[in-house]
Amino acid sequence: MFAFQYNTSKIEYNLIKSKRKTISISVDSKGNVLVKAPLRLSDEKVLELIKNKSSWIEEKLLLVQDTIGQQQERQYKNGETFYYLGNEYVLKIIEDTVKKRLSVNIYDDKLVVTIPTSKADFIHEGIGNETIIKLAIIKWYKQMAKVKILERVNSYENLFAKKRGPVIVKEQKKRWGSCSQDGTLRFNWRIIMAPEYIIDYIVVHELCHLKYMNHAREFWNLVESILPDYKIRKEWLKKNGIMLEL
Ligand SMILES: [Zn+2]
Structure with missing residues (x-):
């Protein structure tokens, strides 16, 4: 993690260097700044280039803070x-x-x-x-969520040799779902706010843990064999997860 001071804000960023020709700067929905740079550029040179983009980065960061702020202050009034x-x-x-x-x-x-x-x-x-x-x-x-998730589990579970345990829909702060050794599937009720194809990804992901209790290559291959476009769904969740807060 690198950081520098700009006006009153401290801008922190992650730097990934690779065999690329240009530098790219992005700010994700959580306010993480990611810089991708060519291998040949020194860290100092990268910093100089990023500093030139400071006002743009700050603007993006303020926008993210605004969005997060709005999410937290959801009101339970007409029109929300x-x-x-x-x-x-x-x-x-x-x-x-x-x-x-x-x-x-x-x-x-x-x-x-x-x-x-x-x-x-x-x-x-x-x-x-x-x-x-x-x-x-x-x-x-x-x-x-209980009804929908069970329905989605039912539509995919016959693809798996191992029988699942009970499906539990509950309050989970950080995870969308989990699968324990005994096959119990737990899901965060908030996923009912997401489109059905995202719920399907979460369901299939957890069902695949019945076979592989890890995230190794074989696990992802299995997910992909069921949902060939799983990467798009996974990316959606990463970007829009914040939308599923109340
Ligand atoms: Zn997993």
């Missing part, structure tokens, strides 16, 4: 957008005088949360509408 199976839905909150229970549904391009009026009164005094709505949406995501 939510992802479900890769599509965007606009939150619409409805108070209902007849219904007794809170419900979450998708209608057209809307994610509709219905709150019974009786409950709404209670909520105003208590923990707040937004928290109630957030919890309701998370509960709904988890229910949807």
Whole structure:
């Protein structure tokens, strides 16, 4: 990791040198700066070239911070957008005088949360509408994730000789999925926000661990034999994983 000071910000970057002719600088969705440079260029020369691009890098980094900031400050109010199976839905909150229970549904391009009026009164005094709505949406995501993930597991599992264990959909902070020695498959409920072809990649990835409990060449060959374009899906997840935060 290299770093230099620019205005008030410290810019850190990773440098990869290879047999290439030009220098390239990129900033990913997490704010990592990656520099690819020709072998013949000295680190000092690379630094000089990067410094010339400082304002561009800083601009990109601010943009990333903005996006991350927005993600963390998601509001549970009318008009906020939510992802479900890769599509965007606009939150619409409805108070209902007849219904007794809170419900979450998708209608057209809307994610509709219905709150019974009786409950709404209670909520105003208590923990707040937004928290109630957030919890309701998370509960709904988890229910949807269970159904969808099991459906996707079922459609791929017959390709594998070893029987899988139970499928568990749960809260996981850092991982999208995992497969344990006994074949238990665990998935992060947040993947329900991703397009189905991404869910398929995560499902196939974990199922392939039934055969190989590592990420060696044979493992990836197996993934590729089932999903020839798995690299595109993997890349999507790397780039857009942040989208799956609430
Ligand atoms: Zn893995």
